[in-house]
Amino acid sequence: MKPTEHIVNLDLPPRERWGFLVDYKTELDALLECYLSDFQGAGFEFDGIEAYKNEIISSDYIEEIEFISSISKxxxxxxxxxxxxxxLLKFYLGCTAFAFETNGTVLHARNLDWWTDNNLLSSQSKIFDYQRNGNTIFKTVGWVGFIGALSGTKPGKFSITLNAVSSKDSAEIAMPISFLLRDILDNATSFNEAKEILENEPIASDCLLLLSGTSTEELIVIERTPKRFATRLPENGIICVTNDYKLLENGESSESELQSTSCSRYDRASELLGHGLPVNSEGCFSILQDEKVMMGITVQQMVFNNHTGQVELIKTGALTTGNSE
Structure with missing residues (x-):
């Protein structure tokens, strides 16, 4: 069985960082085909990709992508x-996440809900350990060929997870949120620095960002549109987020099917946490796997320990066999 965790060596030139992907050519092409087929199904065309790339995307990320292209079709x-x-297609994603302090650390847990055929995104989920000088700088949970971050942790500092949401605010020609999250995980040195960037940096689309640090005072949800933000604080030491704005006026945008379950998932997760905070990751997974929290399209479940940087990942397709990685 191929490993679930891989080191991305940031000391290497960008074209060499993802060299281990040569062992994943089949998986890489299958995943890329999966992503791109969704754009075709949505009738989406991006004629300005070359100009966007040259204006917005860093040269390091372009070189990483060029290497991935060299081993794919x-x-x-x-x-x-x-x-x-x-x-571009956030209406396909759901998600439930929460964080709290317990036993001298902060645990940050999340379900990633994303429709996919053949259990592909679940089975190919991996942990990427980004290192310099042999030391972990940050970790993300993602897939081969995806170089940004939807879920990540910086040991001893903070964790960030992204949930989908929609407003009627216009999109912006700005940094993709997944690339911005990777930049923050790499470069921000504190919870407060990450908070400042997430609140104020122009971004391409709406999102909800659960940012947790190393104490109860460092638990927030940042509600974003491309230009606006509102920051929500925890209640009774617990912060929870699904797929709807609690503070920002969203312009009465129509709901997606995923967003229509947002309030019920939020209420159920909050209820379970209110009965007593978990003392470990197993307790977090129990909440994530509750029948009123977990969706049929949940592909990843994860728990970050913000003090140690430990990442525990369950590929939900394995739940029926009792296997987790």
Missing amino acids: FTPNEILIANLYYD
Whole structure:
């Protein structure tokens, strides 16, 4: 069985960081085809990808993408479009996340809900350990070919997870949120620095960001549109988020099917946490797997320990066999 966790060596030139992907060519092409087929199904065309790439995307990320293209059957621009999935097609994603302090640490837990055929996104989920000088700088949970971050942790500092939401605010020509999250995980040195960037940096699309640090005072949800933000604080030491704005006026945008379950998932997760905070990751997974919290399209379940940087991941397709990685 191929390993679930891989080191991304940031000391290497960008074209060499993802060299281990040569062992994943089949999985890489299957995943990229999965992403790109959703764009075709949505009738989406991105004629301005070349100009967008040159104006917005860093040279390091472009070089990483060019390497991935060199071992796949897809062009660099197609791989970039696949990496923009959230910003362009976020209505396909759900998600439930929560965080709290317990036993001297902060645990940050999340379900990632994303429709996929053949259990592909679940079975191919991996942990990426980004290192410099042999030391972990941050970790993300994702897939081969995806170089950004939807879920990540910086040991001893903070964790961030992204949930989908929609407003009627216009999209912006700005940094893709998944690339911004990777930048923050790499470069921000504190919870407060990450908070400042997440609140104020122009971004391409709406999102909800659960940011947790190392104490009860460092638990927030940042509600974002491309230009606006509102920051929600915890209640009774607990912060929870699903797929709807609690503070920002969203312009009465129509609900997606995933967003229509948002309030019930939020209420159920909050109820379970209110009965007593879990003391470990097993307790967090129990809440994530509750029948009123977990969706049929949940592909990943994860718990971050913000003090140690430990990441525990369950590929939900394995739940029926009792296996987790």
